[in-house]
Amino acid sequence: MVMEKLMEDLKTQIVEQLNLQDVKPGDIGNDDPLFNEGLGLDSIDALELIVLLQQHYNIKLLNAEEGPKVFYSVRSMAEYITTHQKANP
Template sequence: MSDLKSQIIAQLNLQDVKPEDIGDDQPLFVEGLGLDSIDALELIVLLQQQYQIKLSNSDEGPNVFRTVRTMAEYIKAHQAQNS
């Protein structure tokens, strides 16, 4: 999860944020890390670029991108499915 946090920080250019500053279960959007809709698009691109995962169903977005843990679980599930 630490790698994923680093990737999120790099993709979103989060200033003065270190991987350890982001809690595994901290909400990414609004009240948590304060991300917005443009960041959501950046996270979709991150999944595609880093993990070759294309989010096919947009309804999945809110659950996938809720926290770093939900993102990591989605990535793991997708990788297991494809292996």
């Protein structure tokens, strides 16, 4: 339930932060790829998502190589947030 709520929050935050004009939070599937064939995000959006994690969840992505895995989908982002919030409550 907590995970579901986190994913819904993330969808709203992604739409707002990236100004996705024709996309509603409900249009984004939990497992849809965010980059390339999915929402079609690009490298500037990746930077915006890193800032989103910092601003909303106080999580710094220190290892850039983790990026593609963390930002693959809304679910992967939510799992990363959950893991890091447990590690640094």
